[in-house]
Amino acid sequence: MPATIRRTLTHLQTTFEEGGKTVEVPTKLYAALAIIRNPWFGRGFVEDLRPEIQDVAPGMGKLLTDMLLDMTGDALEGCGKASVVGMGGEIEHAQAMTHTLHFGNQFREAINAKSYLAFSNTRGAAGTPMMIPLMHKDDGGMRSHYQTIHLNVPDAPAEDEIIIALGASVGGHPHHRIGNRYEDLRDMGRDVDNPAGV
Numbered sequence: 001m002p003a004t005i006r007r008t009l010t011h012l013q014t015t016f017e018e019g020g021k022t023v024e025v026p027t028k029l030y031a032a033l034a035i036i037r038n039p040w041f042g043r044g045f046v047e048d049l050r051p052e053i054q055d056v057a058p059g060m061g062k063l064l065t066d067m068l069l070d071m072t073g074d075a076l077e078g079c080g081k082a083s084v085v086g087m088g089g090e091i092e093h094a095q096a097m098t099h100t101l102h103f104g105n106q107f108r109e110a111i112n113a114k115s116y117l118a119f120s121n122t123r124g125a126a127g128t129p130m131m132i133p134l135m136h137k138d139d140g141g142m143r144s145h146y147q148t149i150h151l152n153v154p155d156a157p158a159e160d161e162i163i164i165a166l167g168a169s170v171g172g173h174p175h176h177r178i179g180n181r182y183e184d185l186r187d188m189g190r191d192v193d194n195p196a197g198v
Contacts, residue, residue: 003056004037011151018174027171029149032067034164038089041160049096061106064166078134078145078169080118088159094121097164113137127154132167141181144172
């Protein structure tokens with residue numbers, strides 16, 4: 001059975017100035033969210049979450065991916081995901097909706113991503129802050145694209161709901177100047193192509 005959706009939302013943040021300096025090409029952060037009924041709410045401790053995951057997650061992944069791509073087109077560079085479950089659910093319910101290939105691969109395949117999706121999951125009442133961490137879709141070592149989208153929904157999640165979100169960026173964070181992971185590895189005398197030394 002597909003998700004029971006109460007509402008979808010989109011979010012856009014554009015940064016024109018940071019640290020007193022103009023951002024020559026403004027950075028854009030996007031999010032697509034859906035507030036759905038928690039399919040496990042009121043059922044006690046459910047041993048196997050997979051049937052509902054397989055019913056709900058693919059459709060939610062497709063819906064949110066389409067919403068994001070409608071906003072970003074092929075300019076999307078960074079990506080991530082997050083979920084917040086209401087107080088009547090378990091943190092595992094939040095994770096179940098996002099930590100599955102049935103959800104994440106809808107997004108990753110649509111944007112040809114090579115990186116995994118950075119994530120956060122939490123439980124809270126209506127208005128709980130949501131943080132969607134991002135990284136570059138093709139290169140997890142590019143710190144220029146380590147960004148976090150901060151937002152909340154004043155009337156969600158209700159105790160029987162889950163908010164599911166995908167995030168994206170066009171551009172890296174403003175005035176990036178901390179270097180990339182590979183520079184640190186070189187500084188430490190590590191092999192960039194084999195950082196674990198195996």
